[in-house]
Amino acid sequence: xxxxxxxxxxxxxxxxxxxxxxxxxxxxxxxxxxxxxxxxxxxxxxxxxxxxxxxxxxxxxxxxxxxxxxxxxxxxxxxxxxxxxxxxxxxxxxxxxxxxxxxxxxxxxxxxxxxxxxxxxxxxxxxxxxxxxxxxxxxxxxxxxxxxxxxxxxxxxxxxxxxxxxxxxxxxxxxxxxxxxxxxxxxxxxxxxxxxxxxxxxxxxxxxxxxxxxxxxxxxxxxxxxxxxxxxxxxxxxxxxxxxxxxxxxxxxxxxxxxxxxxxxxxxxxxxxxxxxxxxxxxxxxxxxxxxxxxxxxxxxxxxxxxxxxxxxxxxxxxxxxxx
Numbered sequence: 001x002x003x004x005x006x007x008x009x010x011x012x013x014x015x016x017x018x019x020x021x022x023x024x025x026x027x028x029x030x031x032x033x034x035x036x037x038x039x040x041x042x043x044x045x046x047x048x049x050x051x052x053x054x055x056x057x058x059x060x061x062x063x064x065x066x067x068x069x070x071x072x073x074x075x076x077x078x079x080x081x082x083x084x085x086x087x088x089x090x091x092x093x094x095x096x097x098x099x100x101x102x103x104x105x106x107x108x109x110x111x112x113x114x115x116x117x118x119x120x121x122x123x124x125x126x127x128x129x130x131x132x133x134x135x136x137x138x139x140x141x142x143x144x145x146x147x148x149x150x151x152x153x154x155x156x157x158x159x160x161x162x163x164x165x166x167x168x169x170x171x172x173x174x175x176x177x178x179x180x181x182x183x184x185x186x187x188x189x190x191x192x193x194x195x196x197x198x199x200x201x202x203x204x205x206x207x208x209x210x211x212x213x214x215x216x217x218x219x220x221x222x223x224x225x226x227x228x229x230x231x232x233x234x235x236x237x238x239x240x241x242x243x244x245x246x247x248x249x250x251x252x253x254x255x256x257x258x259x260x261x262x263x264x265x266x267x268x269x270x271x272x273x274x275x276x277x278x279x280x281x282x283x284x285x286x287x288x289x290x291x292x293x294x295x296x297x298x299x300x301x302x303x304x305x306x307x308x309x310x311x312x313x314x315x316x317x318x319x320x321x322x323x324x
Contacts, residue, residue: 066097069191073201080205081212089208094219097191098184100224122169122296129168129300138164138304139311141173148246148258152265158273161308162280166264166287167299170233177231177255178224183207186227186236203227206236214251216248230254242267 005311046226073088089095109127113234118163122129142164149160164173171177186207190200207227211218225230228235234243234254243252254260272279283296 034222066191067266073190073204073217076201077205077208080201087219092219094181094184096184098110098180099188101180101185101188102192103226104317116282122292123299129296130303134168134300135304135307137173137307138168138300141167142308145257145261148261152246152262156265156269158265158268159301161305162268162273162284162297162301163261163264164304165297166268167231168300169293169296171231173227174257174260177222177233178229179222180225181219182221182223182227182229182236183218185223185225190310201262203236206240209240210236218288230263231257231260232267234267239263240316242270 004149058096071089074083074090077086087161108116108121109124111117111126119127125131130133138161142160149163152158153160173323183204186204190204191197193200208215208218212220221229224233230239230246231254239252239254243254243259243263245252245259247256247258252259252263254263267287268283271283273283274280280298281294284297285291287297288294
């Protein structure tokens with residue numbers, strides 16, 4: 001009995017010990033994580049990872065030759081135009097690179113004594129857009145095409161003076177619209193200007209659409225060294241989206257004053273022209289992304305408007321009656 005009592009007491013004490021110190025009790029019956037890991041390493045040691053040699057990435061060789069780039073251009077255009085039509089067009093002997101479009105042009109200013117000097121830009125005091133002869137030319141052009149300007153204002157709500165300003169600054173009212181093949185210019189920029197290739201592709205696509213619909217010779221149209229054409233100097237994309245038939249003869253001809261005036265007015269209207277100065281700047285900026293250009297157009301617009309108002313006041317019957 002005494003031995004059994006001692007065993008019973010020992011069991012009770014062990015139960016109390018396990019209840020109070022469970023972690024220590026488990027430590028006696030289980031291996032430590034370190035011991036377990038050591039056993040695993042002993043039983044199945046891990047083999048060192050074998051590094052595979054990295055294969056260098058192969059980059060596509062950039063296209064450089066005209067033949068390669070022309071082939072790519074035809075491939076991209078074939079999504080819109082028939083392949084055989086493109087092959088015939090791009091094999092035309094008149095298709096050629098015109099590297100002269102990259103040559104700088106330095107206009108001259110002829111002074112009153114017939115001497116010449118370099119032109120100093122839009123605001124040249126002797127040859128700029130704000131001199132009297134320039135403003136008089138604007139007033140005369142508006143009077144000559146009064147019917148076309150009035151029709152454009154009634155339809156698009158854009159003042160006649162700003163349309164005249166666009167035509168004055170772009171081509172001097174049609175005095176110089178460019179002498180380079182529009183297509184060869186766009187083709188040259190696609191081939192030789194990698195950073196402008198995407199834009200050139202877009203312009204070429206719309207140019208071909210225009211000439212295809214009108215059944216015109218693509219090499220006959222002449223324009224600037226950027227590919228713009230007509231009195232308002234529209235790029236093909238702008239022609240396709242904003243040019244309109246001002247005289248309703250069924251043909252949109254930007255070398256015709258009626259169509260040129262209506263198209264320029266429509267472009268400005270579509271780009272937010274209003275009586276607010278900010279909207280006016282934004283509309284002209286859309287026409288040409290150049291701050292000096294925007295300043296020049298709005299300066300000529302305001303000066304021409306004031307000059308025409310002054311002329312109307314002087315020639316009004318009331319003014320003539322009150323004059324001495």
